[in-house]
Every structure is written in structure tokens, then in C-alpha cells.
Amino acid sequence: MNKALLLVGMMMLSFAFAKAQSSNTRQDSTALRTIYNHNLTNSKSYDWLEHLSNEIGGRLSGSPQAQMAVEYTLAELYKVADTAYLQPVMVPRWTRGTPEIAYFKTTKGGKTKVNVCALGGSIATPAAGKSAGIIEVNGLEELEDLGRNAIEGKYVFYNRPMEATKIQTFEAYGGCVDQRYSGAEAAAKYGAAGVIVRSMNLRMDDLPHTGAMSYGDLEKEKYIPAAAISTNDAELLHEALKNDKDLQFFLQQDCTNHGEVQSYNVIAEIKGTQFPNEVILVGGHLDSWDLGDGSHDDGAGVVQSMQVLETIKATGYSPKRTIRAVLFMNEENGLRGARAYADQIFTKNQKHILALESDAGGFSPRGFGFDTTDIQMSQIQSWKSLFAPYLIHYFELGGSGADVGPLKNTGAVLAGLRPDSQRYFDHHHASNDTFDAVNRRELELGAATMSSLVYLYDQYGLATKLKK
Amino acid sequence: MNKALLLVGMMMLSFAFAKAQSSNTRQDSTALRTIYNHNLTNSKSYDWLEHLSNEIGGRLSGSPQAQMAVEYTLAELYKVADTAYLQPVMVPRWTRGTPEIAYFKTTKGGKTKVNVCALGGSIATPAAGKSAGIIEVNGLEELEDLGRNAIEGKYVFYNRPMEATKIQTFEAYGGCVDQRYSGAEAAAKYGAAGVIVRSMNLRMDDLPHTGAMSYGDLEKEKYIPAAAISTNDAELLHEALKNDKDLQFFLQQDCTNHGEVQSYNVIAEIKGTQFPNEVILVGGHLDSWDLGDGSHDDGAGVVQSMQVLETIKATGYSPKRTIRAVLFMNEENGLRGARAYADQIFTKNQKHILALESDAGGFSPRGFGFDTTDIQMSQIQSWKSLFAPYLIHYFELGGSGADVGPLKNTGAVLAGLRPDSQRYFDHHHASNDTFDAVNRRELELGAATMSSLVYLYDQYGLATKLKK
Numbered sequence: 001m002n003k004a005l006l007l008v009g010m011m012m013l014s015f016a017f018a019k020a021q022s023s024n025t026r027q028d029s030t031a032l033r034t035i036y037n038h039n040l041t042n043s044k045s046y047d048w049l050e051h052l053s054n055e056i057g058g059r060l061s062g063s064p065q066a067q068m069a070v071e072y073t074l075a076e077l078y079k080v081a082d083t084a085y086l087q088p089v090m091v092p093r094w095t096r097g098t099p100e101i102a103y104f105k106t107t108k109g110g111k112t113k114v115n116v117c118a119l120g121g122s123i124a125t126p127a128a129g130k131s132a133g134i135i136e137v138n139g140l141e142e143l144e145d146l147g148r149n150a151i152e153g154k155y156v157f158y159n160r161p162m163e164a165t166k167i168q169t170f171e172a173y174g175g176c177v178d179q180r181y182s183g184a185e186a187a188a189k190y191g192a193a194g195v196i197v198r199s200m201n202l203r204m205d206d207l208p209h210t211g212a213m214s215y216g217d218l219e220k221e222k223y224i225p226a227a228a229i230s231t232n233d234a235e236l237l238h239e240a241l242k243n244d245k246d247l248q249f250f251l252q253q254d255c256t257n258h259g260e261v262q263s264y265n266v267i268a269e270i271k272g273t274q275f276p277n278e279v280i281l282v283g284g285h286l287d288s289w290d291l292g293d294g295s296h297d298d299g300a301g302v303v304q305s306m307q308v309l310e311t312i313k314a315t316g317y318s319p320k321r322t323i324r325a326v327l328f329m330n331e332e333n334g335l336r337g338a339r340a341y342a343d344q345i346f347t348k349n350q351k352h353i354l355a356l357e358s359d360a361g362g363f364s365p366r367g368f369g370f371d372t373t374d375i376q377m378s379q380i381q382s383w384k385s386l387f388a389p390y391l392i393h394y395f396e397l398g399g400s401g402a403d404v405g406p407l408k409n410t411g412a413v414l415a416g417l418r419p420d421s422q423r424y425f426d427h428h429h430a431s432n433d434t435f436d437a438v439n440r441r442e443l444e445l446g447a448a449t450m451s452s453l454v455y456l457y458d459q460y461g462l463a464t465k466l467k468k
Numbered sequence: 469m470n471k472a473l474l475l476v477g478m479m480m481l482s483f484a485f486a487k488a489q490s491s492n493t494r495q496d497s498t499a500l501r502t503i504y505n506h507n508l509t510n511s512k513s514y515d516w517l518e519h520l521s522n523e524i525g526g527r528l529s530g531s532p533q534a535q536m537a538v539e540y541t542l543a544e545l546y547k548v549a550d551t552a553y554l555q556p557v558m559v560p561r562w563t564r565g566t567p568e569i570a571y572f573k574t575t576k577g578g579k580t581k582v583n584v585c586a587l588g589g590s591i592a593t594p595a596a597g598k599s600a601g602i603i604e605v606n607g608l609e610e611l612e613d614l615g616r617n618a619i620e621g622k623y624v625f626y627n628r629p630m631e632a633t634k635i636q637t638f639e640a641y642g643g644c645v646d647q648r649y650s651g652a653e654a655a656a657k658y659g660a661a662g663v664i665v666r667s668m669n670l671r672m673d674d675l676p677h678t679g680a681m682s683y684g685d686l687e688k689e690k691y692i693p694a695a696a697i698s699t700n701d702a703e704l705l706h707e708a709l710k711n712d713k714d715l716q717f718f719l720q721q722d723c724t725n726h727g728e729v730q731s732y733n734v735i736a737e738i739k740g741t742q743f744p745n746e747v748i749l750v751g752g753h754l755d756s757w758d759l760g761d762g763s764h765d766d767g768a769g770v771v772q773s774m775q776v777l778e779t780i781k782a783t784g785y786s787p788k789r790t791i792r793a794v795l796f797m798n799e800e801n802g803l804r805g806a807r808a809y810a811d812q813i814f815t816k817n818q819k820h821i822l823a824l825e826s827d828a829g830g831f832s833p834r835g836f837g838f839d840t841t842d843i844q845m846s847q848i849q850s851w852k853s854l855f856a857p858y859l860i861h862y863f864e865l866g867g868s869g870a871d872v873g874p875l876k877n878t879g880a881v882l883a884g885l886r887p888d889s890q891r892y893f894d895h896h897h898a899s900n901d902t903f904d905a906v907n908r909r910e911l912e913l914g915a916a917t918m919s920s921l922v923y924l925y926d927q928y929g930l931a932t933k934l935k936k
Contacts, residue, residue: 040632164508164909167858202909364832364888366859390635391834393861420832420888422909441632441670441890 028386028459031317032452036390038315039448045307046440048076049300049362053293053435060120060290061330062093062261069286070264073302073327077268080310081325084268089340091263091330094121096290097254100227101129102196104237105248112240114233116196117208117291118253119180120333121215122226125194129252130225132193136241140178140186152191155249157241158183159198159234162425169421170360170399173200173428177211184226185216194225194251198234202425206230209429210289212333227251263329265337270312272321272458279322279345280457281355281412282308282450283403285331292433296424299435300362300443302327304417307447308454319458321353328403331359335402342406352412354457356450357401361427362443363419367394368453371414379463380413383456392449394418413462417450496854496927499785500920504858506783507916513775514908516544517768517830521761521903528588528758529798530561530729537754538732541770541795545736548778549793552736557808559731559798562589564758565722568695569597570664572705573716580708582701584664585676585759586721587648588801589683590694593662597720598693600661604709608646608654620659623717625709626651627666627702630893637889638828638867641668641896645679652694653684662693662719666702668893674698675898678757680801695719733805734795738780740926742788747813748925749792749823749880750776750918751871753799760901764892767903768830768911770795772885775915776922787926789821796871799827803870810874820880822925824918825869829895830911831887835862836921839882847931848881851924860917862886881930885918 039045052059052069059066070086077084102116118124134155137143143151158179162172176198183195199209208228215223229237240247266286272278284301288294305325312323329337345352356368367387370377380395387393400414408414419442427433507513520527520537527534538554545552570584586592602623605611611619626647630640644666651663667677676696683691697705708715734754740746752769756762773793780791797805813820824836835855838845848863855861868882876882887910895901 036635037633165505167504167913364890391862394859422832422913423907426907439891439894445635445890 024459028456031455032386034315035311035451035455036448038311039307039444039451040441042314043307043444043447044310045303045443045447048303048306049295049438049443050435052299052302053295057293058290059286059288059294060094061091061287061333062258062263066263066287066329070266073266073286073306077266077306077309077325080306080313081268082270084266086264087267087340087344089263089265089329089336090260091336092334093258093261094333095256095258097124097256100251100253102227102249102251104134104240105250106240106244107246112236114237115206115208115230116227116251117210118255119197119213119226119228120210120289121213121257122184122253122255123223124254124256125225125252127254129250130193131248131250133246134196134241134249136238140182143186143190148190151187153193155194155196155251156183156187156192157196157237159238161198162200162202164202169202169425172202173425176200180211180228181213182216184213184224185218188218188222188224192224196249196251197226197228199228199231200425200428201231201430204231204235206232207430207432210291211429225251225253227253265329265341266327267324268309269322269324270309270319272319274320276322277350278461279324279350279352280454281324281326281352281404282454283326283328284358285328285337285403287330287332289332289429291429291431292427293435294433295435295438296361296427296433297429298331298359300438300446301358304358304443304447304450308451311447311451321458321461323454323458331403338403338406345410352407352410353462354415354454355404355407355412356415356417356453357404358417358446358450359401359403360417360421361419361424362438362446363423364442365392365417365419365446365449367392367418368415369399369418370395370397371400371408375463375465376413387452390445390449415453417446419446492927496924499923500854502783503779503919503923504916506779507775507912507919508909510782511775511912511915512778513771513911513915516771516774517763517906517911518903520767520770521763525761526758527754527756527762528562529559529755529801530726530731534731534755534797538734541734541754541774545734545774545777545793548774548781549736550738552734554732555735555808555812557731557733557797557804558728559804560802561726561729562801563724563726565592565724568719568721570695570717570719572602572708572718574708574712575714580704582705583674583676583698584695584719585678586723587665587681587694587696588678588757589681589725590652590721590723591691592722592724593693593720595722597718598661599716599718601714602664602709602717604706608650611654611658616658619655621661623662623664623719624651624655624660625664625705627706629666630668630670632670637670637893640670641893644668648679648696649681650684652681652692653686656686656690656692660692664717664719665694665696667696667699668896669699669898671894672699672703674700675900677897678759679897693719693721695721731797733797733809735792736777737790737792738777738787740787740789744790745818746789746929747792747818747820748789748922749794749820749872750922751794751796752826753796753805753871755798755800757800757897759897759899760895761903762901763903763906764829764895764901765897766799766827768906768914769826772826772911772915772918776919779915779919789926789929791922791926799871806871806874813878820875820878821930822883822922823872823875823880824883824885824921825872826885826914826918827869827871828885828889829887829892830906830914831891832910833860833885833887833914833917835860835886837867837884837886838863838865839868839876843931843933844881855920858913858917883921885914887914
């Protein structure tokens with residue numbers, strides 16, 4: 001941005017310190033303008049994302065790429081924060097191995113190849129793959145009615161689609177993801193050969209979408225392979241099964257669980273001048289799935305969190321409270337980083353007042369979802385008009401982010417950036433979650449919006465009474 | 469959608485007719501839910517757009533493709549409206565000819581190719597192209613100071629970029645587009661050899677963006693060629709000129725103005741049951757530029773307008789007022805269709821109460837811009853909460869659409885759909901304005917949002933007093 005304008009902005013920020021809360025609207029408005037201007041003209045976020053996506057690539061927990069991402073972001077954070085350091089955390093390591101093969105064969109002998117991918121954490125099939133019958137269900141709740149006789153020895157095909165009529169696509173995801181996460185555990189109890197899950201994708205395409213699954217309390221010898229099938233091929237299989245209930249499904253995958261390996265959360269902060277023990281946390285997760293390069297999930301959140309610190313430094317703003325960026329490891333298949341971080345803060349004399357996560361893609365920001373109290377929501381609503389020039393309008397109770405979840409009941413307001421969600425699940429956990437799908441301005445506006453909320457919390461701290 | 473749910477929706481709509489305005493919130497809410505559900509599950513808009521984009525392609529006024537688009541949309545509108553017809557309109561026909569060539573040569577002889585395209589309406593260069601010096605300016609207002617001595621015989625290079633700090637990108641466009649539209653006319657008055665205009669694009673890339681230009685009142689023999697240069701190459705040229713003010717710029721283009729040819733607006737309507745002479749208009753423009761296939765500009769607006777009629781028919785809603793879709797011809801280089809439409813309505817005994825245009829791309833809808841009075845804005849604001857579940861929040865005075873502009877002062881509320889604008893100018897008038905850049909859900913949500921506003925105007929007509 002223009003240096004003169006920046007100086008004017010900074011001068012007005014200084015005035016803000018001297019004035020009472022009620023008279024600060026103009027100063028806050030100037031501060032937000034300064035933040036947005038910086039992000040839209042001099043942000044580092046897009047270049048950081050390009051490196052993470054194109055130079056490093058997919059960053060599955062425990063992979064060499066995840067370690068490269070730790071080292072790269074630590075080095076970059078050194079440049080923009082007062083201090084940067086690693087928090088060790090053990091993470092599961094799972095590898096996909098050879099790309100998966102799947103097809104179905106009708107009783108007349110017709111063979112149709114379908115696009116599948118192993119779910120994260122799944123076991124392999126036998127080395128030569130496995131053919132079996134397949135039974136379609138609309139969700140876990142149908143298994144009990146079908147019973148062991150219908151299921152045993154067959155693949156279970158979970159085909160409940162995401163509901164297109166949900167405007168907030170995360171709700172549609174929430175309505176289906178139990179099939180992916182718990183489908184294998186549930187089907188294994190009835191002796192299934194494996195599970196094939198319709199991809200969590202609102203779009204009809206040929207890309208299978210991976211994601212975490214769990215065997216829960218199953219004994220290891222009962223584990224069965226689990227794979228996702230693309231939405232187009234889910235429809236194809238559904239149609240084929242209508243005509244031929246006895247068709248045979250073949251799946252071959254050789255993924256491996258390697259146990260636990262050493263990894264790290266990356267943490268950096270700018271120390272508060274007045275209340276250094278009050279922490280405002282921003283974060284995203286460094287790990288990603290392996291099919292794409294994890295640009296939206298969650299490269300975007302990582303670089304936006306880094307950018308909050310860079311924005312503070314570059315605009316010369318001196319925060320009262322400590323502003324900390326945490327790049328969590330292993331959000332995707334274990335949440336180990338988030339748990340380790342939460343465990344640690346309870347042993348320190350620090351109070352978190354805001355924990356803000358960006359993990360919903362680098363799309364145009366719309367606002368925030370909050371997990372907090374009425375008193376705190378009242379404070380947030382009082383800031384709404386400051387965000388109107390930036391078309392930020394969504395400040396609602398409901399949802400924050402997986403990584404900040406373990407900080408619930410610490411007194412912190414938990415929050416999640418809410419970008420426009422319509423295209424998120426087109427890319428989520430699939431091979432097209434790539435750098436070219438992220439728009440620079442949308443990414444930058446997200447970082448500016450996060451920085452603005454951080455600024456307001458830094459100025460005012462946590463409200464202690466309901467605003468009239 | 470589910471047929472039973474549709475029936476329930478329709479029953480509740482019937483109740484709405486019998487109730488007073490103030491008690492209709494629940495019925496309106498149900499109606500909007502029905503509209504959104506239909507659009508997100510059974511819309512034709514995306515299939516229509518695929519045909520316009522992939523089967524027909526770029527639809528420049530007077531081209532065979534524009535005529536194909538007239539015939540296709542007329543045939544499709546027959547299927548979903550009570551009546552569909554053509555309104556004849558004469559339009560300018562301009563063709564690009566051979567793809568343009570441009571490079572610059574430094575005084576030391578280094579030659580660098582740059583990406584350019586002729587602006588719409590420009591004349592050709594001499595057949596072998598033309599080399600000349602080039603002088604960079606930051607806008608039209610610099611020409612007078614430079615004067616004829618500095619400009620004569622050279623290309624004028626207009627390099628004022630769109631301002632990245634504008635959140636509403638159309639404002640950034642408005643701050644630059646005079647260079648493209650009037651740059652040649654202004655430079656010709658000082659004897660320039662031609663003009664090279666930085667593309668109206670916030671992104672740095674290699675794609676030149678065309679668009680309309682005008683020679684104004686210039687005598688024909690003073691016309692000079694005008695071309696756009698990509699943003700990356702504008703920067704390249706800017707850097708080269710810093711070191712070498714005497715470098716030579718070469719441009720070769722063989723575009724042609726063919727005079728006027730016959731074309732048509734495509735119009736279709738569903739007749740109102742109670743107030744057939746009160747018209748609610750929805751529209752977009754059928755013509756596009758020739759470099760891409762015009763999917764965002766304005767295939768999206770065309771199919772969304774068609775979809776408003778389809779939604780009314782498919783949900784069984786019987787409008788009180790006449791709902792009319794107008795697919796305007798020649799918005800891009802003349803606005804002939806819009807003027808012809810406006811001229812015609814003054815001769816008919818019909819009152820337009822709303823004229824709503826979609827011409828800002830098929831991105832996630834955020835709301836509407838209105839060109840109207842305080843009384844009408846008060847009515848619109850009273851509907852705001854009905855749109856909240858769909859994350860539609862922007863209802864502001866300011867801007868509507870070029871094609872509905874000539875209807876100003878008819879008493880109609882003029883409105884423009886406002887989708888998220890961050891990515892629009894990445895594609896606008898360039899070769900990447902293509903079908904793959906449009907997301908199905910975002911397109912459908914836009915059509916649903918338009919249909920919802922149409923429904924509310926149909927229910928309540930125009931407010932006649934300020935709402936308390």
C-alpha cells in the first residue's frame with residue numbers, strides 16, 4: 001500500500017488507544033481499512049501457498065512433505081513473528097501405496113472400471129485384490145435390518161448423497177460423513193468384505209474423495225478395506241445394481257498403516273505489550289490429504305494464519321495482547337496436534353481469549369461461525385457494521401473448527417472463518433484440491449477478515465457483560 | 469425436489485393469497501424454500517448454459533453464433549413460458565479476423581512478443597502491421613499535458629491498473645474503463661499511431677481482455693487501431709520502457725467493421741392472472757465477446773433469466789403479474805437491444821414494476837444493487853430476513869444493469885443481481901470466460917435468488933408508502 005496512507009492509518013490507531021471504547025468506531029474503521037489494503041496489495045499469503053502447494057505438495061501426517069512443510073513454515077514465521085518454535089507431537093503415518101483399481105462385472109460378463117481411492121487409515125485388500133458381491137445401502141442405519149445374511153462376504157456400498165438443498169454445504173457433509181468415517185466399522189460387524197463409500201462431493205464428476213475413517217473398537221483381524229467411489233461412478237454402480245443385483249465388485253488397494261512417527265505443530269507469536277498472558281490464537285492445519293496438494297484444505301488456512309502475523313508487523317501495529325499463530329499437525333487423521341496443543345496450554349499461566357481457525361477453504365470470506373456464549377456474541381454483533389464495507393456479514397453461533405475444538409471450556413471464544421462454501425466440496429480431499437483452484441484475492445480477503453477480528457479482540461478483550 | 473414437499477409448498481402459497489400482507493412471512497418463507505429447492509435439484513439452467521457455451525460458443529452481435537443463440541433460446545423458452553417471440557433490432561457487426569500479433573523491440577534489437585487483442589470496434593492496422601514509438605500514460609487526463617509533440621506518431625500505452633483495494637471489483641473497473649472505451653478517441657486527437665490498453669483484469673496473467681471502444685465524434689480518417697495488452701505484458705512493457713524510452717512497438721490486427729445487420733431480442737412471458745399489464749422483467753444479454761464462450765458474461769444471466777420462468781412453471785406457481793424474460797442483444801458493443809426494448813414499451817399500455825438484470829457473472833449470489841427511490845428501498849429492506857437462510861444479505865442502492873438502464877424513469881425498480889465479484893474480472897471479455905469457470909450450484913443459487921425477488925414483487929407489487 002501507499003506508505004503515506006499507512007502512516008495515517010497508524011497515527012489513527014495510536015489515537016485509538018487513548019480514547020474510550022464507545023468513541024473508537026472511526027479509529028477501528030481506519031484500522032480495518034489499513035488491514036484490508038495491506039492484504040490486497042502486499043500480502044505474502046499467496047506466495048506462501050504457492051510454495052506449500054507447488055514446491056511441497058500433499059502433506060499427509062508423517063510424510064516427508066509434512067516435515068518439509070514444518071521446516072518451511074517455521075523458517076517463514078521466524079521472519080514475521082517475535083518468536084517461532086515447534087511443539088513435538090506423535091502422529092499416525094499411513095501411505096496409499098499403488099493407486100487403487102476397481103471395477104464391477106455383471107453376471108453377463110460386462111466389465112466396467114470405476115474410479116476409487118482408499119480411505120485414509122484403511123487396510124489393504126489381499127495383494128491380488130478381492131471380488132465379491134455388493135449390496136447398496138442409504139446409510140449405516142440400514143445394516144441392522146439387512147442383517148448378517150444379506151451382508152456377509154459382500155462389499156457394502158454406502159450411497160447416501162450429500163443433500164443439494166442445504167445452502168451451507170458443511171451441513172450436507174455432516175449429514176453423510178458417518179458413512180465414510182464409521183461405515184467400515186459398522187459393516188465389519190456383519191461380516192462385510194469391505195466398504196465402498198460415495199464420495200463426499202455435491203458435484204457429479206469422476207474424482208474419488210478420500211478422508212479419515214476409523215475401525216473404532218473392532219479387533220484387528222476384523223478390519224475390512226474401505227474405499228471411496230466418485231459420484232459419477234456411484235450413480236453408475238447404482239444403476240447397474242438395479243438391473244443386476246448379483247454383479248461382482250472388485251477392489252485392489254495396498255495402503256499401509258505404519259504406526260506413529262514424530263512430527264510437530266509450528267507455533268509463532270508476537271508478544272502483547274500490555275497483557276502478554278492473554279493469547280489470541282489463529283490457526284490452520286499443516287497436514288493435508290495426499291491426492292491433491294491441499295491448497296484449500298488447509299494450505300489456505302495455514303497461510304492466512306501466518307498472514308495475520310505478517311499484517312501486524314508490516315502495518316506497524318503493536319498489539320496489547322499476544323497474537324499467536326498455530327499450524328496444527330494431523331487434523332485430517334487424528335487431531336493429534338490440536339490435542340497436544342490444548343494439553344500444553346493447561347499447564348501454562350496463559351488465558352486464551354480467542355481461538356480462530358481457518359479450515360473451510362480459501363474462498364471469498366463471508367464471516368465467522370462462533371462457539372461461545374450470548375455475552376460474547378453480543379460483543380461480536382456490536383462490531384458487525386465495521387465489516388460491512390468488506391461484505392462480511394455472517395456472524396452466527398454454530399461451528400468453529402476441529403483444531404480449536406479441544407480449547408472449549410477454557411473461556412476462549414472459539415471461531416471459524418466462514419468462506420463461501422459452494423465450491424468447497426468439489427475439491428475437498430480430492431486430486432483437484434490444487435493451487436490453481438485458489439483465487440488470490442479471495443485468499444487475501446480471508447486473511448484480512450481474520451486479521452480484523454484479531455485486531456478488535458486485541459483492542460477490547462473479552463466482553464464481561466451483555467451489550468444493550 | 470420431493471413431489472410431496474412441492475405440494476405442501478404450493479398449498480401454503482395458496483393460503484398466502486387469502487391473508488393480509490403482514491401475516492405472510494411464513495408463507496413467503498415457504499415459497500422461497502420451494503424456489504431454492506427446485507433450483508438446487510431440478511434446474512435447467514446449467515444444461516442450457518452448457519449448450520450456449522459448448523455447442524454455440526462466443527456470440528458476438530451479428531455473428532452466426534448470436535443467431536444460433538437467438539434460435540436456441542427461443543425454442544427453449546417456448547417450452548417453459550406461455551409465449552415467446554422475437555423483437556427485431558439492428559446491430560453492429562465487427563469481426564476480429566486473424567489473431568493479433570504484437571511485440572516490442574529495444575534500441576539494442578531485443579524483441580519481446582506480447583499478448584494483445586483488438587478492442588471491439590477498432591479498425592485494423594495496415595495489413596503488414598505498424599511499428600512506432602510508444603509512450604506510457606496513467607490515464608486520459610495526462611494527454612493534454614504531454615501534448616501533440618510527445619504523442620504524434622506514437623502508440624499511447626494506457627497503463628492505469630484496476631485498484632486492488634476496492635472490495636467491489638466493479639468499482640475498480642469503473643475507475644479504469646475510460647482508458648479502454650475512450651482512449652483511442654482521446655489519443656487520436658493528438659495524432660497517436662494507435663493505443664495499447666492494459667487489460668481490465670485484477671489478476672496478473674497472460675490473457676488480453678477485449679471490450680467495447682468508441683471513436684466518438686472523430687472523423688473516420690482519424691480513426692486509429694486500439695488493442696488490449698495482458699496484465700503481465702503491461703508490466704513487462706512498463707519495465708522495458710523505464711530502461712529504453714525509444715523502444716519500438718509493433719502491432720498487427722485485421723479486424724473489420726461490417727456495418728449493421730439484423731438481429732433480435734428474445735422475449736418470453738407468463739401472463740399475470742390478476743394484473744396482466746403489470747410487468748416484472750428479468751433479463752440478461754445473449755451476445756458476448758468472441759474470445760471465450762461468454763459463460764459468465766452473460767450466458768449465466770441468460771440462463772438464470774430463463775430459469776425464473778421455468779421455476780414458476782415447474783413449481784406450479786400462478787403469478788398475479790406478468791413475468792417476462794428478455795434476452796437482450798448487443799449489450800456489449802452498442803446496447804441496441806436494450807434501447808429497442810425500452811422504445812417499444814413506451815408505446816404499450818404496460819407498467820413495468822421491476823426490471824432485474826443478471827450481468828455480473830454466475831458466481832455465488834450476495835444480493836442486489838438497486839436504482840430506485842427510498843420508498844422502494846424500504847420495501848426491499850422489509851424482505852431482507854426472508855433471504856437470510858440463503859446467505860443473501862446485500863440490498864443496497866447503487867447500480868442495476870446496462871440493459872435495464874433505458875427503463876429508468878418508467879416507475880420500475882431497476883435492479884441487478886450482485887454475485888460475489890472477486891473472480892469476475894479474471895474472466896471478463898477474455899478467452900477464459902468459459903463453461904468450466906462456472907459452478908453449477910453458484911449459478912443455480914443466483915437463479916433462485918432472482919426468482920425469489922420476482923415472487924415477492926409479484927405478491928406485493930410496488931410499495932406506495934415508506935415502511936415504518
